[in-house]
Amino acid sequence: LAGDPPEPGHSDLVVVANRLAVDRVVEEDGTTSWRRSPGGLVTALAPIMTRQEGAWVGWGGSPEEELDEPLEPFTHEGMHLVPVALTEGELVEYYEGFSNSTLWPLYHDVIARPEFHRQWWDTYQRVNARFAQAAAATAAEGATVWVQDYQLQLVPRILRRLRPDLRIGYFHHIPFPPVEIYAQLPWRRPVLEGLLGADLIGFQRRSDVSNFQGAVRRILGSSFRSNTVQVKEHDGGARTVGAAAFPISIDVDTITDLAQDPDIQARARQIREELGNPRTILLGVDRLDYTKGIRHRIKAFSELLEDGRLSVEDACLVQVASPSREGVDSYKELRDEIELSVGRVNGTFDTMGHTAIRYLHHSYPVEEMVALYLAADVMLVTALRDGMNLVAKEYVAARGGWGGVLVLSEFAGAADQLRKALLVNPHDIDGLKEAIMEATEMSAGEATKRMKAMHRQLVTHDVNKWSRDFLDRLGGAVPAERSGPED
Numbered sequence: 067l068a069g070d071p072p073e074p075g076h077s078d079l080v081v082v083a084n085r086l087a088v089d090r091v092v093e094e095d096g097t098t099s100w101r102r103s104p105g106g107l108v109t110a111l112a113p114i115m116t117r118q119e120g121a122w123v124g125w126g127g128s129p130e131e132e133l134d135e136p137l138e139p140f141t142h143e144g145m146h147l148v149p150v151a152l153t154e155g156e157l158v159e160y161y162e163g164f165s166n167s168t169l170w171p172l173y174h175d176v177i178a179r180p181e182f183h184r185q186w187w188d189t190y191q192r193v194n195a196r197f198a199q200a201a202a203a204t205a206a207e208g209a210t211v212w213v214q215d216y217q218l219q220l221v222p223r224i225l226r227r228l229r230p231d232l233r234i235g236y237f238h239h240i241p242f243p244p245v246e247i248y249a250q251l252p253w254r255r256p257v258l259e260g261l262l263g264a265d266l267i268g269f270q271r272r273s274d275v276s277n278f279q280g281a282v283r284r285i286l287g288s289s290f291r292s293n294t295v296q297v298k299e300h301d302g303g304a305r306t307v308g309a310a311a312f313p314i315s316i317d318v319d320t321i322t323d324l325a326q327d328p329d330i331q332a333r334a335r336q337i338r339e340e341l342g343n344p345r346t347i348l349l350g351v352d353r354l355d356y357t358k359g360i361r362h363r364i365k366a367f368s369e370l371l372e373d374g375r376l377s378v379e380d381a382c383l384v385q386v387a388s389p390s391r392e393g394v395d396s397y398k399e400l401r402d403e404i405e406l407s408v409g410r411v412n413g414t415f416d417t418m419g420h421t422a423i424r425y426l427h428h429s430y431p432v433e434e435m436v437a438l439y440l441a442a443d444v445m446l447v448t449a450l451r452d453g454m455n456l457v458a459k460e461y462v463a464a465r466g467g468w469g470g471v472l473v474l475s476e477f478a479g480a481a482d483q484l485r486k487a488l489l490v491n492p493h494d495i496d497g498l499k500e501a502i503m504e505a506t507e508m509s510a511g512e513a514t515k516r517m518k519a520m521h522r523q524l525v526t527h528d529v530n531k532w533s534r535d536f537l538d539r540l541g542g543a544v545p546a547e548r549s550g551p552e553d
């Protein structure tokens with residue numbers, strides 16, 4: 067798969083992710099520039115990266131054919147960026163295909179039917195090898211390489227073959243399914259072997275760790291003890307691999323600062339005005355993805371309107387659905403279904419002055435999101451399955467001591483930490499309706515008490531702690547006997 071070992075590079079810390087840490091922006095005059103991506107992962111790692119001569123390896127966001135010339139490595143705000151080129155065909159087969167039509171639905175409890183195509187698998191292997199090559203050429207002797215997420219599960223093993231001197235970590239941002247589901251994957255062995263090329267494999271929840279350990283036992287016949295397993299090397303030796311939970315979080319300070327900004331608070335008041343000052347604003351914020359339970363949420367809300375327990379004068383649901391993976395059929399179908407049901411609900415219940423659902427198929431800058439969090443009395447996170455769900459954490463960070471109620475699916479990883487949310491099973495529409503009513507009727511005192519407890523959890527577990535915990539554990543020569551901080 068991988069050719070000659072490259073010469074070592076200069077970076078002591080290399081992050082490898084499907085997407086680069088910067089987004090390409092096209093200015094009005096047609097020139098392009100780069101802007102640091104707003105995501106939590108980038109924010110958390112940027113300071114460590116600039117301190118440690120770090121480099122970020124990832125796809126630049128446009129297919130190769132669209133670029134006049136291939137992107138060369140460059141530096142942006144002190145971070146070295148190493149673009150990996152993908153052709154249009156590779157994007158279809160590796161990104162839309164194997165990553166998002168095979169692995170994504172399989173790992174999210176087969177909510178959508180996963181498709182298995184040998185051609186996609188071949189391309190996934192080829193692209194993973196390319197990322198591994200780029201990382202191998204970037205990392206200094208003995209460097210730490212941290213591979214991110216399901217698009218790159220084969221990278222740890224390929225990279226270890228190329229560069230046995232490296233310390234390799236992998237973090238899985240999405241769920242790892244029970245072995246009964248995982249076992250459907252025709253390439254279940256090479257994917258596990260790919261992951262086991264790492265020294266440390268991180269997951270969001272303890273249940274993901276035990277699912278992974280179960281798969282390794284059943285499919286590869288190796289058992290974990292104290293969260294470590296011995297993996298045989300091709301030279302006959304053995305290597306210790308650790309697996310533990312490191313629940314990811316957000317950059318709490320950034321959200322807190324924005325929530326205290328008078329302009330953003332004024333914008334929150336303006337949003338309420340513009341919606342006609344309903345008594346309760348309910349909010350959903352998701353990528354438009356079938357894992358997020360947007361349809362279940364709309365169903366529950368519309369039944370409450372139908373039952374007359376809520377009316378458009380006293381409640382409005384704001385649903386932000388940011389465009390996502392628009393080339394994938396299941397996402398196109400979901401968009402049609404959601405837009406049909408929003409149209410139906412609004413057509414039935416809207417009045418001249420009030421709307422039932424304000425549906426926004428856009429993504430917004432973080433400032434506008436925080437204003438929305440401040441405007442919303444009730445946040446609905448009803449994912450059918452979600453690795454973590456950072457929107458739930460952002461809402462808590464923005465609310466701080468100001469109350470507001472979080473309705474949170476027990477199938478989102480965040481439910482392990484945000485225990486004072488109103489936890490729901492989103493498949494149970496009656497239960498969801500009751501939780502929405504309880505949220506809209508909750509006293510300010512009770513809401514504030516719950517929100518404060520969740521906020522306390524969050525301030526001591528922000529994304530900096532997450533990356534520190536993972537990298538500290540990875541840095542240990544031998545994975546500790548004791549299990550990790552959260553496992």
Ligand code: G6P
Binds near residue numbers: 240391
């Ligand atoms: C999830 C995945 C990420 C992914 C993100 C956005 O959070 O865990 O790896 O980057 O969704 O999806 P996209 O396909 O647009 O990168």
